Amino acid sequence: MGIKNKLTIVLVLGLGLLIVGCRADSSQQLNQQSVKSNIPVDNRAKPVIVIMIDSLMSKPLQNAIQEGRAPAMQYLMKKGQYFPQVVSSFPTMSVTIDSTLLTGTYADQHHVPGLVWYSDHKKRMIFYGNGAKEALKIDQMQVFLDAIYQLNQVHLNKKTKTIHEELADKGKASASINAIVYRGRTEHVLKVPRFIANSNRVPEQLKITGPQWFSYATFAQLDPKNSWNTPPWKKFGMNNEFSAKDIAFLINQKKLPSVTITYFPENDSLVHKKGPNQLKGIEKADQALQSVLNAYGSWEQAVKNAIWVVLGDSGQSAVYDDRQAATVELKPLLNHYRIAQLNQSVGIEDQIVLSTNERMAYVYAINDNVNLSDVVKYLQKEEKLDIIAMKDENNNIRITKGKEVASFSYRPGGNFTDEYGQSWALSGEASLVDMKINNNRIKYGIYPDVLARLYGAMNSHEGKYVVVTVKPGYELVGESSPTHIGGGAHGSLHEKDSLVPLIISGTDTRPKSLRIVDIKDWILQLVNG
Numbered sequence: 001m002g003i004k005n006k007l008t009i010v011l012v013l014g015l016g017l018l019i020v021g022c023r024a025d026s027s028q029q030l031n032q033q034s035v036k037s038n039i040p041v042d043n044r045a046k047p048v049i050v051i052m053i054d055s056l057m058s059k060p061l062q063n064a065i066q067e068g069r070a071p072a073m074q075y076l077m078k079k080g081q082y083f084p085q086v087v088s089s090f091p092t093m094s095v096t097i098d099s100t101l102l103t104g105t106y107a108d109q110h111h112v113p114g115l116v117w118y119s120d121h122k123k124r125m126i127f128y129g130n131g132a133k134e135a136l137k138i139d140q141m142q143v144f145l146d147a148i149y150q151l152n153q154v155h156l157n158k159k160t161k162t163i164h165e166e167l168a169d170k171g172k173a174s175a176s177i178n179a180i181v182y183r184g185r186t187e188h189v190l191k192v193p194r195f196i197a198n199s200n201r202v203p204e205q206l207k208i209t210g211p212q213w214f215s216y217a218t219f220a221q222l223d224p225k226n227s228w229n230t231p232p233w234k235k236f237g238m239n240n241e242f243s244a245k246d247i248a249f250l251i252n253q254k255k256l257p258s259v260t261i262t263y264f265p266e267n268d269s270l271v272h273k274k275g276p277n278q279l280k281g282i283e284k285a286d287q288a289l290q291s292v293l294n295a296y297g298s299w300e301q302a303v304k305n306a307i308w309v310v311l312g313d314s315g316q317s318a319v320y321d322d323r324q325a326a327t328v329e330l331k332p333l334l335n336h337y338r339i340a341q342l343n344q345s346v347g348i349e350d351q352i353v354l355s356t357n358e359r360m361a362y363v364y365a366i367n368d369n370v371n372l373s374d375v376v377k378y379l380q381k382e383e384k385l386d387i388i389a390m391k392d393e394n395n396n397i398r399i400t401k402g403k404e405v406a407s408f409s410y411r412p413g414g415n416f417t418d419e420y421g422q423s424w425a426l427s428g429e430a431s432l433v434d435m436k437i438n439n440n441r442i443k444y445g446i447y448p449d450v451l452a453r454l455y456g457a458m459n460s461h462e463g464k465y466v467v468v469t470v471k472p473g474y475e476l477v478g479e480s481s482p483t484h485i486g487g488g489a490h491g492s493l494h495e496k497d498s499l500v501p502l503i504i505s506g507t508d509t510r511p512k513s514l515r516i517v518d519i520k521d522w523i524l525q526l527v528n529g
Contacts, residue, residue: 048307048526050261053285054268056312057276058084058501064279070286072293073503079303080505087515090453091360092314092490092497095128098181102162104520106456111157113460114357118364120463123346149206152183163520164211173257175213178243184211190219213257215246223249240264240288248295258527264288271316271488307507307526312500316488317472323485327477328384328470330354342479356478359491363466375466387469387493389454397458399432408432410451418442420513424451447493472496
C-alpha cells in the first residue's frame with residue numbers, strides 16, 4: 001500500500017489530480033545520462049535483473065503455478081533455485097523494505113522508519129502517501145516534496161550507500177525502474193508542471209540523483225514510447241506493463257547495465273482488496289515477466305544471458321471481514337493524553353502523536369511529562385495488540401503484549417547468538433517473541449529475525465516512542481487511515497507479513513542468509529564476478 005500504488009494519491013484533491021506532474025525529459029534521457037554521470041554502459045555477459053513483485057507470497061504463488069497461471073516464474077524456478085521463506089525488513093512497509101534492499105541495512109542505519117512517521121526534529125508528520133481520507137486532511141504540497149524529493153535526497157541516510165551508489169563508485173552502471181527508493185550518483189531533473197509550481201512552494205524543477213538509467217512512471221521513461229502507458233486509468237505508469245516495457249527496451253537496445261532493479265506494483269493493491277489468496281495479481285505480474293523474458297528471443301536465452309532475481313517485498317495477513325472485530329483504535333486507549341490532530345500542526349500542548357502503518361504504529365511521547373512506561377500500560381489493555389516495545393533508560397528494548405504481565409528485554413552484544421550470527425544480551429521471558437534458546441543459541445519462531453528487525457525500527461529516527469503491532473487478522477486504524485476489511489494488510493513483525501519467496505536463475509549462488517537485508521552484498525558479489 002502507499003506510493004507504490006498511488007504515487008502519493010491526490011496532490012490537489014479538489015482538482016482531482018494525482019501527484020504525477022513531475023517528469024524527466026525522457027526523450028533525451030538516454031543521451032543525457034551518460035554525459036552527466038560519466039559512467040560507461042557496462043556490457044557484462046551476465047547482468048543482474050532484480051524484479052520485486054509487491055506483496056508476492058509463496059503459497060498463492062505455488063497455487064498460481066499449479067493452475068498454470070504463472071509459467072514464467074515456474075520456468076525460472078525449474079532453471080534455478082527457489083526459496084519460499086525470505087525474511088523482509090520492519091516495518092513491513094514498502095519504503096522501509098525498499099531502503100533495506102538498496103542499502104543492505106535495517107532502519108537503524110538507513111533511517112526510513114515507515115510510510116508514515118513523525119520527525120521530532122522538524123516537529124511534523126512525514127507522509128509518503130497513504131489513504132485517500134488522510135489525503136483530505138494533510139498538506140499535499142509537503143507530501144509531494146516528501147515522496148518525490150525528501151525520501152531519497154534527505155531522509156535516506158546519506159552515510160549509508162545504496163547499491164546504485166556503490167556500483168557508480170566502481171564505474172559500473174545500474175538502472176531503477178518504477179522503484180520508489182532509487183538514490184544514485186547521476187543527476188536527473190524532474191520538471192514540475194505549472195499548476196504545482198504556481199503554488200510558490202515547489203520549484204519549477206527538482207534535481208534528484210538516481211542511477212544512470214532512471215525510470216519512474218509518468219515522471220521519466222527509458223523508452224520514449226512508454227509515455228503512452230501512463231494514463232490515469234493505468235495509474236500514470238505505476239503498473240507492471242510500464243515496468244516490463246522499460247526493461248525490455250534496455251534489453252533490445254543492448255543497454256542493460258550491471259544491475260537493473262524493477263518493481264511490479266499491481267499485485268499489492270489486489271491483495272489489499274481481496275486478501276492473500278487471490279491469484280489475479282500474480283498472473284498479471286507473470287504476464288509482464290513473460291514479456292521481459294521474450295525480449296531475449298527465447299526464455300532459454302534469457303536465462304543464459306542474465307541472472308534473474310524475482311522476489312516479494314512483504315507478505316500480507318488476511319484481515320477479518322467484520323470492521324468492528326478487525327480494527328484496533330489506539331486513541332481510546334490513550335485518551336488520558338492530548339493527541340495531536342492529523343489536520344493541524346503539532347502544538348505545544350499536544351502530548352502524543354500517532355503514526356499508523358497498517359498493522360504497526362509508532363506512538364510518540366512528545367511531551368516531557370509523558371512517561372513511556374505509562375503509555376505501554378495503557379496500550380496493554382488491548383488484547384489484540386501483539387508486540388508492544390519501548391526503549392528503557394539504559395537503551396534496552398523492552399517488550400510486552402496486550403493483556404500480558406511478563407516482559408522481555410534485550411540489547412545488541414552479549415552471550416546469546418542467533419541463526420544469523422548476531423549476538424545479543426537477553427533477559428526476561430523469551431517466549432513473548434516466540435524464541436527458543438538452547439546452549440546460548442537463539443532460534444526464531446513466528447517472528448523471524450525479530451531482534452535485529454525490531455532494533456532497527458526502535459533506533460530508526462529521533463524521539464521517544466513505543467512500537468506496537470497487532471495480531472494476524474487485525475489492523476490498526478488512526479485518524480482517517482486506510483483499512484482493508486476482508487482483504488489483506490501488512491506492517492507487523494509476524495511471519496505472515498514478513499516472509500516472501502525468492503527465485504534465482506542464472507547463477508548457482510545465493511545470499512549469505514535468506515533475508516532481504518543480505519541481498520545487496522550478494523548482488524555486488526555477482527557483479528564483481
